[in-house]
Amino acid sequence: xxxxxSRAIAHYPNRFDPGVVSKLPEHLQxxxxxxxxxxxxxxxxxxxxxxxxxxxxxxxxxxxxGNDYLDAYNNVPCVGHAHPHVAEAVARQMAVVNTNxxxxxxxxxxxxxxxxxxxxxxxxxxxIACSGSEANDLAVRVARFxxxxxxxxxxxxxxxxxxxxxxxxxxxxxxxxxxGPNVRLIDAPDPxxxxxxxxxxxxxxxxxxxxxxxxxxxxxxxxxxITDCAHSSDGIFxxxxxxxxxVVEEVHAAGGVYIADEVQSxxxxxxESMWGFSRHGVLPDIVTMGKPMGNGLPISGVVFRPEIxxxxxxxxxxxxxxxxxxxxxxxxxxxxxVFEKENVQQRVLENGNALRAGLREITxxxxxxxxxxxxxxxxxxEIVKDRQTLEPDRALAEDVINDMxxxxxxxxxxxxxxxxxxxxxxxxxxxxxxxxFLETFAEVAKNRL
Amino acid sequence: xxxxxSRAIAHYPNRFDPGVVSKLPEHLQxxxxxxxxxxxxxxxxxxxxxxxxxxxxxxxxxxxxGNDYLDAYNNVPCVGHAHPHVAEAVARQMAVVNTNxxxxxxxxxxxxxxxxxxxxxxxxxxxIACSGSEANDLAVRVARFxxxxxxxxxxxxxxxxxxxxxxxxxxxxxxxxxxGPNVRLIDAPDPxxxxxxxxxxxxxxxxxxxxxxxxxxxxxxxxxxITDCAHSSDGIFxxxxxxxxxVVEEVHAAGGVYIADEVQSxxxxxxESMWGFSRHGVLPDIVTMGKPMGNGLPISGVVFRPEIxxxxxxxxxxxxxxxxxxxxxxxxxxxxxVFEKENVQQRVLENGNALRAGLREITxxxxxxxxxxxxxxxxxxEIVKDRQTLEPDRALAEDVINDMxxxxxxxxxxxxxxxxxxxxxxxxxxxxxxxxFLETFAEVAKNRL
Numbered sequence: 001x002x003x004x005x006s007r008a009i010a011h012y013p014n015r016f017d018p019g020v021v022s023k024l025p026e027h028l029q030x031x032x033x034x035x036x037x038x039x040x041x042x043x044x045x046x047x048x049x050x051x052x053x054x055x056x057x058x059x060x061x062x063x064x065x066g067n068d069y070l071d072a073y074n075n076v077p078c079v080g081h082a083h084p085h086v087a088e089a090v091a092r093q094m095a096v097v098n099t100n101x102x103x104x105x106x107x108x109x110x111x112x113x114x115x116x117x118x119x120x121x122x123x124x125x126x127x128i129a130c131s132g133s134e135a136n137d138l139a140v141r142v143a144r145f146x147x148x149x150x151x152x153x154x155x156x157x158x159x160x161x162x163x164x165x166x167x168x169x170x171x172x173x174x175x176x177x178x179x180g181p182n183v184r185l186i187d188a189p190d191p192x193x194x195x196x197x198x199x200x201x202x203x204x205x206x207x208x209x210x211x212x213x214x215x216x217x218x219x220x221x222x223x224x225x226i227t228d229c230a231h232s233s234d235g236i237f238x239x240x241x242x243x244x245x246x247v248v249e250e251v252h253a254a255g256g257v258y259i260a261d262e263v264q265s266x267x268x269x270x271x272e273s274m275w276g277f278s279r280h281g282v283l284p285d286i287v288t289m290g291k292p293m294g295n296g297l298p299i300s301g302v303v304f305r306p307e308i309x310x311x312x313x314x315x316x317x318x319x320x321x322x323x324x325x326x327x328x329x330x331x332x333x334x335x336x337x338v339f340e341k342e343n344v345q346q347r348v349l350e351n352g353n354a355l356r357a358g359l360r361e362i363t364x365x366x367x368x369x370x371x372x373x374x375x376x377x378x379x380x381x382e383i384v385k386d387r388q389t390l391e392p393d394r395a396l397a398e399d400v401i402n403d404m405x406x407x408x409x410x411x412x413x414x415x416x417x418x419x420x421x422x423x424x425x426x427x428x429x430x431x432x433x434x435x436x437f438l439e440t441f442a443e444v445a446k447n448r449l
Numbered sequence: 450x451x452x453x454x455s456r457a458i459a460h461y462p463n464r465f466d467p468g469v470v471s472k473l474p475e476h477l478q479x480x481x482x483x484x485x486x487x488x489x490x491x492x493x494x495x496x497x498x499x500x501x502x503x504x505x506x507x508x509x510x511x512x513x514x515g516n517d518y519l520d521a522y523n524n525v526p527c528v529g530h531a532h533p534h535v536a537e538a539v540a541r542q543m544a545v546v547n548t549n550x551x552x553x554x555x556x557x558x559x560x561x562x563x564x565x566x567x568x569x570x571x572x573x574x575x576x577i578a579c580s581g582s583e584a585n586d587l588a589v590r591v592a593r594f595x596x597x598x599x600x601x602x603x604x605x606x607x608x609x610x611x612x613x614x615x616x617x618x619x620x621x622x623x624x625x626x627x628x629g630p631n632v633r634l635i636d637a638p639d640p641x642x643x644x645x646x647x648x649x650x651x652x653x654x655x656x657x658x659x660x661x662x663x664x665x666x667x668x669x670x671x672x673x674x675i676t677d678c679a680h681s682s683d684g685i686f687x688x689x690x691x692x693x694x695x696v697v698e699e700v701h702a703a704g705g706v707y708i709a710d711e712v713q714s715x716x717x718x719x720x721e722s723m724w725g726f727s728r729h730g731v732l733p734d735i736v737t738m739g740k741p742m743g744n745g746l747p748i749s750g751v752v753f754r755p756e757i758x759x760x761x762x763x764x765x766x767x768x769x770x771x772x773x774x775x776x777x778x779x780x781x782x783x784x785x786x787v788f789e790k791e792n793v794q795q796r797v798l799e800n801g802n803a804l805r806a807g808l809r810e811i812t813x814x815x816x817x818x819x820x821x822x823x824x825x826x827x828x829x830x831e832i833v834k835d836r837q838t839l840e841p842d843r844a845l846a847e848d849v850i851n852d853m854x855x856x857x858x859x860x861x862x863x864x865x866x867x868x869x870x871x872x873x874x875x876x877x878x879x880x881x882x883x884x885x886f887l888e889t890f891a892e893v894a895k896n897r898l
Contacts, residue, residue, distance in 0.1 A: 006764040031555050038561040039773075040576030040753055041591065041762025043550055052553035056546040074548075076770060082544055091540035095531055097505040098745035100523075101492055104501035106480050112487040127489030130579035130747045131771055137612045142490065162767055163586045164614035176764030291770055296547035298579045298747035298771035304489055313490025315455040315625030318611055321525060321740055322580055322747035324488075 006176050009044075013394075013413030013422075014401050016045035024049060027064075046412055048402045056081025058428040061410070070436055072425040073410040078267055078292030079338040080428030086295045089334035093327050101128075101324040108324050111333045116303065118274045120283055125304040128324035132263035132290030133161030135300040138318070139286045140165060140224055142304065143257045145312045149221030151256070152180070153211045155188040157416045159233035160226060160261055169226070172233040182220045184211035188234035189243050192390070201246040208250040222256030224286075229265035229276025235415030236373060236380030236422065238270060244280035257308060260284035263300070264378070267292045268339065268427060271349035271376025279375070292427070297331035298322065348427050351434050352376040355423070358438040366449040368396060377429055380414065381421040383449075392417035396448065403444040409437060455625050458493075462843075462862030462871075463850050465494035473498060476513075495861055497851045505530025507877040510859070519885055521874040522859040527716055527741030528787040529877030535744045538783035542776050550577075550773040557773050560782045565752065567723045569732055574753040577773040581712035581739030582610030584749040587767070588735045589614060589673055591753065592706045594761045598670030600705070601629070602660045604637040606865045608682035609675060609710055618675070621682040631669045633660035637683035638692050641839070650695040657699040671705030673735075678714035678725025684864030685822060685829030685871065687719060693729035706757060709733035712749070713827070716741045717788065717876060720798035720825025728824070741876070746780035747771065797876050800883050801825040804872070807887040815898040817845060826878055829863065830870040832898075841866030845897065852893040858886060 009015075021032050028050060035043070051069070053061040058080045061069045071081070079086065099105055112126045129135050144150060152169045154160065159172040167173055168180035179185075186207035187193050194203045212222055225247065231237040248258045265276030266289045277284050285308050290300035300323075322328065338344065356372055356379055363369035363381065370382040370390050383397040384390050397419045404411050414422040425433070458464075470481050477499060484492070500518070502510040507529040510518045520530070528535065548554055561575045578584050593599060601618045603609065608621040616622055617629035628634075635656035636642050643652045661671055674696065680686040697707045714725030715738045726733050734757050739749035749772075771777065787793065805821055805828055812818035812830065819831040819839050832846040833839050846868045853860050863871040874882070 009763065009766060012766060028553060031553055031558055034562065035553070035558045038558060038565060038573070038575060039550075040574040040751060041758040042576070042765060042767030043762075043773075044766070044768065045553065046551045050553050052555070053546055053548055056548075061546065061548070076549070076774075077547060082546055084544070087540070087543035090543050091536070094536035094539050094745075095533070097502055097510065097531055098526060099502055099505075099510070100525070101488075102495045104477060104480055104484070104494065104499050106501070109480055109484045109487060113483065116487060124487070125489040126487060127491070131583065131769065133769075134580065134583065134612065141613050141616070162769060163583065163612040164590050165612060167590070173766050176761075177766070296543075296771075296774065296776055298774075298777065302489060309490040312625075313492075314458065316491060317458060317461060317493070317622050317626070318491030319493065320580065320582075320611060322745075324492075325525075325745065327745055328747065 006174065011174055011418060012044055013418035014046045014398055016047060016050050028052065047405045049405070051405070051410070058430070059426045059433050067408055069408045069410055070433055071410050072423050072429070072437055073412050074426055075264065075269065075424050076291045076296050078427045079295050079335055079342070079344065080426055083295060083338060085338055086331055086334040089330045090297060090327060093330035098326040100321060101319070105326060107326060107333065108329050111329050114333070114336055115301065119287070119303055122283055122305050123287060123303045125306050125309055127302045129300045129302065129320050130298045130322050131161070132288065132300050133163045133166050134320070134323070135263070135288040135290055135302045136160045136166045136226065136261060137163045139259045139288050139302050140226065142309050142312045143224035143259060143286065145316065146308050147221065147223045147255055147257060149223040149256060150182045151215035151220035151222040152183045153186055153208065153222070153225040154183065155227055155231060155234050156185045157188065157234045158228060181218070182215070184215055186211050188231045188237050190237050191240070200240065200243045204243045205246040205250055208247055212250065212254040222251065222254040224257045224259050225251045226259035226261055228261045228263070230270060230378050232264045232378070233414055235382065235420045236378060238375040238378065239373065241279035242281065244277065244282045248282045257285035258282070259286045259288065261288050263288060263290040268345040268348050269376050269378050271345065271352045274345065293335065294328050294331035295335050297328045299328035299332050344427050347430070348376045351429055351431060352379070354431065354434045355379060355437065358434065359441065362438065362442050362445050363449055366445065368393060368449050377425055377427060379423040381423065382415070383419045383421065392419035394419045397421060400444055400448050403448060404440065407440045407444065409440050455623070460623055460867060461493055462867035463495045463847055465496060465499050477501065496854045498854070500854070500859070507879070508875045508882050516857055518857045518859055519882055520859050521872050521878070521886055522861050523875055524713065524718065524873050525740045525745050527876045528744050528784055528791070528793065529875055532744055532787060534787055535780055535783040538779045539746060539776060542779035547775040549770060550768070554775060556775060556782065557778050560778050563782070563785055564750065568736070568752055571732055571754050572736060572752045574755050574758055576751045578749045578751065578769050579747045579771050580610070581737065581749050582612045582615050583769070583772070584712070584737040584739055584751045585609045585615045585675065585710060586612045588708045588737050588751050589675065591758050591761045592673035592708060592735065594765065595757050596670065596672045596704055596706060598672040598705060599631045600664035600669035600671040601632050602635055602657065602671070602674040603632065604676055604680060604683050605634045606637065606683045607677060630667070631664070633664055635660050637680045637686050639686050640689070649689065649692045653692045654695040654699055657696055661699065661703040671700065671703040673706045673708050674700045675708040675710055677710045677712070679719060679827050681713045681827070682863055684831065684869045685827060687824040687827065688822065690728035691730065693726065693731045697731045706734035707731070708735040708737065710737050712737060712739040717794040717797050718825055718827050720794065720801045723794065742784065743777050743780035744784050746777045748777035748781050793876050796879070797825045800878055800880060801828070803880065803883045804828060804886065807883065808890065811887065811891050811894050812898055815894065817842060817898050826874055826876060828872040830872065831864070832868045832870065841868035843868045846870060849893055849897050852897060853889065856889045856893065858889050
């Protein structure tokens with residue numbers, strides 16, 4: 001079956017190969033066969049032996065045999081799997097009423113004000129949608145409307161979502177999903193790409209300038225640069241912060257807007273602050289968010305500087321049936337409660353630092369680990385054939401991922417060559433989880449790295 | 450404030466004019482002012498005096514003063530506001546675990562099989578997304594990929610959603626949201642548009658042919674015709690069924706696919722069957738659904754004939770984070786439980802017939818009612834200045850809508866001239882609700898119609 005798959009699909013990091021279903025435990029075989037028959041295009045399981053969970057708590061998932069897996073991969077259940085405070089808030093709202101934004105809803109206004117209070121005051125308008133894709137789609141629609149431009153700049157292996165528009169600037173989706181003629185790619189901020197004598201700031205500035213020039217040469221004015229503040233699909237590049245100042249300067253000089261895609265990096269994922277852009281000391285024109293926003297309830301958001309979206313609002317109807325309705329908003333508010341009550345950001349900072357320090361210690365002498373990088377609880381470990389040439393070793397990365405899975409710890413892969421371990425646990429990940437993770441990783445590393 | 454609004458926004462049926470906020474009860478004023486300040490572009494309240502609800506049950510909504518409103522407008526809470534079976538199913542799942550489609554989930558497979566069993570067997574593949582917009586976006590992406598064409602045909606005042614792609618073929622969004630150069634508009638199936646001596650079938654066939662010819666003349670091959678089986682935004686046109694056979698023949702002859710948008714018309718809304726297309730005796734290539742699917746939990750779906758989506762699946766990655774995750778699926782399955790247990794479809798058929806019969810009786814001598822139309826619990830009452838000329842009377846329609854609201858019954862408006870009363874209650878609407886609705890409508894009609 002693999003042979004009939006396009007390169008785009010084959011690239012999918014850590015994907016399960018349905019061709020080997022018969023080698024799986026029997027109870028999985030039947031479900032996977034039924035699943036393949038009933039589900040539509042593009043569904044992919046992960047791991048050589050896929051996993052099924054029947055319950056969860058904190059950063060832990062329990063399979064049907066009662067095994068406790070440490071989840072070091074899922075960012076959606078940010079405050080923890082089945083967090084009781086969120087579960088109760090949703091249950092309470094479900095039992096009462098769910099109205100949409102055509103009706104007055106005090107809880108929506110309370111939530112909007114509360115979420116906006118985590119932003120610089122210039123970012124003062126919130127729209128709510130269902131998914132990160134919808135959020136990015138709206139953000140770019142507004143950017144196009146505001147600027148009158150069409151050009152879009154993203155990083156070389158960016159992923160921003162799956163609507164037709166957003167897929168057109170998500171190069172990670174591969175050749176089967178063509179980029180728009182109005183889309184230009186720039187390097188992710190990988191300090192190793194910087195020419196000797198230059199700086200990351202200067203490198204990124206030149207990247208943006210080159211893209212703007214090429215767009216203009218083809219008749220496109222810039223609408224927006226949109227980047228994931230964690231550069232997750234590019235391979236996780238977060239540091240050193242600061243380079244975004246040069247990027248934003250160039251974007252504004254070209255008449256475009258800067259959209260910070262915080263779907264992955266937002267909600268304290270990077271530890272030092274609630275939003276990834278803050279680390280760079282820049283002010284976005286638009287910020288999008290999604291995955292962790294409702295701890296699993298579908299909810300996403302777009303935050304605007306008012307001058308960016310006013311004209312759009314006067315001219316374009318936009319009603320999102322579910323976006324801003326009572327139930328997702330109840331989930332979103334409960335997540336913010338937990339952030340305050342449990343001091344989530346500080347926990348992320350501390351456990352993220354401990355996790356990266358431990359990983360660096362374990363891998364410091366490995367010839368196959370190019371780098372341990374990231375911020376907060378978003379960590380990449382780049383696996384290579386040779387530390388000098390940096391030649392990617394996807395096969396080894398997937399061996400490590402699956403060894404970890406067999407030892408009941410969930411991580412996955414990312415990056416242009418799918419050779420970077422992606423470690424991105426629920427933010428409920430605590431110090432005991434860090435210890436368990438590092439102990440298990442050390443065992444795997446002893447064999448593999 | 451109204452004067453600065455574009456025609457596109459001003460057209461919004463039954464919209465609240467924020468310029469008159471100071472005339473509202475005090476508790477609403479403050480919330481609406483805060484709301485205007487905090488929310489992003491495009492948010493619109495409805496009714497001259499907007500409403501706020503604190504609880505609901507069946508087809509009823511309760512305001513903060515304890516008034517019981519009869520909801521004859523909201524289609525999302527299809528099995529009833531805060532239906533206990535759905536609320537419990539979601540609460541139970543929230544307290545256990547929520548995983549996405551990268552993991553094996555038996556409940557997802559069970560749900561997919563169960564939902565697919567309501568379709569003809571040729572429609573055998575289900576994809577799950579978050580919103581109707583995402584569903585229609587994916588449907589058209591797949592149609593473009595499958596056909597290699599780009600042309601899209603919709604009805605003249607269609608609404609299919611709010612992603613950039615879907616907005617490009619949603620003419621109801623108005624001039625602020627431009628149609629794509631690849632989009633052509635045809636008449637909604639209004640029998641009154643048929644020339645003497647012709648038939649609705651023939652009229653619709655000629656409409657499609659004309660659109661295909663014009664697309665081809667501009668270099669576009671047809672990708673898809675997508676229509677709402679209830680033609681909700683066009684003004685609610687459901688009958689006589691059958692004309693879709695000619696439409697689908699023409700679409701297939703031109704190499705396109707037929708997408709049945711069942712976001713409004715699906716889940717037994719039209720009474721005779723689970724899906725609106727069944728009334729026409731046609732087989733769609735793709736079916737999309739949304740709003741009522743999870744009774745308020747964000748979930749939508751796309752059902753494909755396998756030969757339409759296979760190649761897309763082999764070439765394009767598509768992962769929808771929330772789509773198909775455990776919580777929305779639990780809601781979707783609970784909705785299907787209620788459909789079976791409460792025999793929802795039969796209830797819709799009976800109460801819909803009674804509702805339309807009653808409305809026809811009340812309005813039969815009114816010079817201002819052109820037509821009572823629709824099927825099941827989707828009813829349009831077209832309000833005109835003159836029954837002969839059919840000149841639309843939006844102002845009178847909005848008087849009726851707001852008189853009904855003041856008598857605690859919720860309906861709204863639709864149609865190219867926003868002059869058709871849109872009556873589209875939760876499917877929980879029972880015979881007592883029909884009686885209450887008709888009694889109140891008769892009072893309003895006595896003054897207005």
